[in-house]
Amino acid sequence: MSDEQNMEQAILESATKLFLEKGFKATSTTEIAKEAGCNQALVHYYYRTKDRLFEAIFEKKMKFFVGSLIQINREELPFIEKLTKRIESHFDAVLEDPKIPLFLFNEINSNPARLEQLRAKLGELPQEVFLQMKSELDEEIALGNIRSITIFDLMLTIVSLNIMVFIAEPMFKTISGISNEEFIKLRERRKKENVHIILSSLKP
């Protein structure tokens, strides 16, 4: 790990890297220590248990991910432009740290109890944002500008399209036989492609 920082930070970074790569269960505190450049006991000195260390990381990543999706845009923009911005900024967030989604889905799946902690941490904010987005959407539907659709369907579509290219990369490459260069191009055009797909699907 990078020197000159303190060891506590180095441990956190190593743990983040390893947990994101291999998940909670497959990562040992011994491995984290080795990667950070200290001995295994020090991991416990700073974070007491593997679980507490994990939770700190899990929470940070979760907040980042949810935050990228759940944010209110108060600009006075036409609905379609606001939506486009929302799709694009979510895509950019996933691109910034592409291992997050699979990591989160995984850890939630193998330990659903983490959802409870989460619910507490996030509070009511997400639901409020959903309500806000719903009212904007419903207004547009009432005006006849877009077809009738629920906010849940729309958000799920956004997330599906924006995330999958990162989650599926290794498998998709193997199955499709796509070349590496071509896959890179695909990933790059995917942001615009996703916007196009979603907007065209909303036409009345």
Place this chain on the structure above:
Amino acid sequence: MSDEQNMEQAILESATKLFLEKGFKATSTTEIAKEAGCNQALVHYYYRTKDRLFEAIFEKKMKFFVGSLIQINREELPFIEKLTKRIESHFDAVLEDPKIPLFLFNEINSNPARLEQLRAKLGELPQEVFLQMKSELDEEIALGNIRSITIFDLMLTIVSLNIMVFIAEPMFKTISGISNEEFIKLRERRKKENVHIILSSLKP
């Protein structure tokens, strides 16, 4: 586990259930044995190592998943109808065993070496099917019936939309605050919704 079958089969079923739920690393042979109703040594008697047992299951699930996507439809149908059938049958396959996608993405992510075994097992078939689908697609583009798009983008869109509703369920429920009844409805209408999204995105 269900009686009257032989123990070898019961072990395979227990292992399948547990591996799909918790992944390779977090599942122990002791646990598999307990679930199957025998002692831990018997798991090794039949399958020698945990890894061999896992690989048998991994390969089966992988074949099922890839097979649901990669199949040639030789019916003489208009392109759009063929595509619709492809989307719907893929969706139905995922619905049949919804834990498969996350399981596969995960295990590939935490052990990319499994991809190599896979490449060998699958052979050239997937690439051939991609080529076949590509020629059908290009023909339709040339006729001006749909906009220009690569087969890779199209397939990725199909997979993204069809899979995510199953992978994201727990997290999506927590974040959105959607009720359980409403989520069930969402899941049910998702097949048609996905077809609609994809077809409308192809319009020239």
Place this chain on the structure above:
DNA sequence: ATTATCTATAGATCTATAGATAATGC
């Protein structure tokens, strides 16, 4: 003095195997 780091180890897994015993097939 306090904080950071290390060595050593207890106790809990977990996988794989050896060797005993029970069940089954001829």
Place this chain on the structure above:
DNA sequence: ATTATCTATAGATCTATAGATAATGC
């Protein structure tokens, strides 16, 4: 006789902690 199942255990982890030593702050 062969196959299925069990008990017992070796050897390899892995987490967490106790207690020693080194580094730092006053």
